[in-house]
Amino acid sequence: MGTTTIVILVILALTVLAYSVARNRALAGAGGDRRKLHSLPTYYGTNAAMFTGVPALGVLVIWLLAQPMMIESAVVKLIPDSVIAEGSSVGLVMSDVRRVANGLDIVIRSGGMTREAALALDTTTTDVRAALAAVGVALGSDVKPKVLSAAQAHRQQSSSGRVWMIGITLALALIGFAISVAISKPDFRARNTVERGILALLILAASLAVLTTVGIVFSMLFESINFFRLHPWTDFFFGPKWAPNFRGNSDLSILPLLWGTLYISAIALAVAVPIGLFAAIYLSEYAGAKVRSAAKPLIEILAGIPTIVYGLFALLTVGPMLVNIFGRGEDGLLGVEWMSGATAVLTAGLVMGIMLIPFVSSLSDDIINAVPQSLRDGSYGLGATQSETIRQVVLPAALPGIVGAILLAASRAIGETMIVVLGAGAIAKFSGNPLEAMTTITTRIVSQLTGDTDFASPETLVAFALGLTLFVLTLGLNIIALVIVRKYREQYD
């Protein structure tokens, strides 16, 4: 069991103890008569438990998150540039340092070395690599003296950090315990304090959503800045070509990817918008209650199917089917040789279109239903048929909302990953031929960030810049769509 676990258990035990001690103390202060207490007895207990547990555990969590980073930045300074070999990076050396430090920990725990001996280790007298290999820590190369001393510093700082952490958190818990028990007198307004504490926790939970957004933006922003330091931004935004090359000197332009993304999304929308819109019109204006209650949930199932299923459907069913029609020369249905592989813009676009049908239909359905009946009645009264009413009265009234729905679907299409990863192919180019393979922003993010990645090369970091662009793009679409939908809703409220 690690020291951290023990600390947590001790704090929890103190918390439970605080609960019962404070509760009993408040009751005893009132002479056992709970009517004389300001709050219910449990509130005195909860108050004490809160004071004991929350600050200590909070500090513990922050400490655990912050300590590795602080030590890291202190240790990085110990590594001179001379240690960093050609083609290597600080990150790689640091991971060596961490591995050696961990290895030394294991050696000490297994009794192979005393703490003092580990601190006094010297690469000239001991074969550190062999010593570590003996306990199962494999190192790629011999340990350099600077790396060893950095690892020793790493160990020393983390162990002293751990001592401080234990001391501070336990002290906090004890102080909280003492104060909260001391103030647990009958006239103490325990419930108000507890409720204020709970409210603070609720606010904390609500602000986590903001924190997530901040996290998303910052995690991508920092790495994107790193990317733009290594790679000219003009090439990223205006360059002609996407050709990553892991030996360096890559062309990393977003334009061909953006073209592929927009092309596939356009095909998807060309499939989804007419079908979805007509389905919504039929369901909301023509269909009886029975058809509606059966067809609507059935179509919405399409939205609940995981995208990996659509991806597989594109790769293994729709793609080969299209090749059968447009490819294979004489053996094909049309006898033409226009399509060579199953992955193509059309494959991904069609399947994505199927996926988007329920998005368009459900949202449009809601919006058409929100058009007041009086508008329809007025139109019927003037002698218009139902379809004329829909085309000339209902749809124009619902248009802003429908545009919003289509924008939301477009943002889904742009951000969709699995269908294009499996169905669209990997070739970045500007082409108008829908039967060719093309690639999108999301597929390139996946391919640049999976497998062996080196976070110091522009070829990996470009994924973050792509992600940031994607985020900004979809966020912009969403905000516009939401504003339009909201404006429209207010119109008839």
Add this chain to the structure above:
Amino acid sequence: MSRKSSLLVQDRRTKKRNAAETLFKGYGMIAIAIGLLMLCILVFNIVSRGAGAFQQTFVTLEVTLLESKLDKNGNRDLADLKKVSTFGYAPLLKTAFEQKVTKAGLDTTLKTKAMAGILSKSAPADLRNFVLANPDQIEETVEFEFLASSRVDGYLKGRVSRDSIGNDKNISVEQLDFVDQLITEGSLEKRFNLTFVTGSDASDQRPEAAGMGTSMIGSLFMMLVVLALALPIGVAASIYLEEFAPKNWITDIIEVNISNLAAVPSIVFGILGLAVFINYMHLPNSAPLVGGLVLTLMTLPTIIISTRASLKSVPPSIRDAALGVGASKMQSVFHHVLPLAAPGILTGTIIGLAQALGETAPLLLIGMVGFIASNPPDSIAAGLMSPNSAMPAQIYEWAKRADPAFYERAWGGIIILLVFLVTMNTIAVLLRRRFERRW
């Protein structure tokens, strides 16, 4: 001049308008029909292609566990037995086939090596595991059921035919003839394969041995993390926003944020997970814990939105009554509003979990693909921290191994995944029906 017209006869313009009406209605019906047709095609396609994965071809074979091959010292010492590698077991299989041919009087010109080639590459390892578990059975003849190789399995399922194997080094026409003989003899048959549901992934040489079990455990641990984090945080956030938040710019920002987060592409959450949880916090790659954290952030908006809706549906009179008898605002929420909203919250949570269960893209970025998830975790800590796959990631992994036998597994995996999703959604619908209250 008066134009002749009659109410009983439609004039041209009315006819045109009525035709347009019918046409328009027809478009709507066609759209619905296309939508439903796509659903049917999708379901039919999944079931017809994936059902095969639940069946597998097995070969029944009597193997004599020769002491001379397995235990030269004759002392049944486990350490000695372990020294015999799987290569040492291959001859036993050849001998077993030789005996089978003579015993059943099969007519074949195949070499014994080619006969053993119809078995899965995992057959010697199965044999070895059996011997190591039951060393006392050495020198006896034991009946085994081995997996047939994926090509033989494909032959029985109609995926492989004599015409299609022209350039295939793994199987020959003679071997297929031998397979036919074994089928008539009754020792080779296709039957339900539980290993596909419970087993682990296998290397790309042995599609016949691959199963979903381990990745199901990975998904289970991820869902536990999501449930443990997203439910309390989501409910707390909704309670604040719905019951306590003052109307000001801060809460406005939070609300806009939540609705935008719900529409952020899932892959962006994967980038966040990679940057924050793996690169910054140094949590282990491919761990279900990291996957669970990423999916938690993704599921939070869903849970918050549905929880707020169900809190909103509790009538204000409940709150007023509680306040009227002296409860504090906090007490009225926690003692009265929250319990009444619980069924709705539960429904929303289950739907959110179902979404998270099928999500793939973020898992690709935190490394839950690209390896063979063959070791089921042995403890809760290992389940959270040691590399594992998840159901959708496993399906993706199989779809990328360009072998039709793995494609069948991928479709089969989809069936299992969809069974989970359908079950979860059905529970959600039933809960809603059972506990829904009209005020």
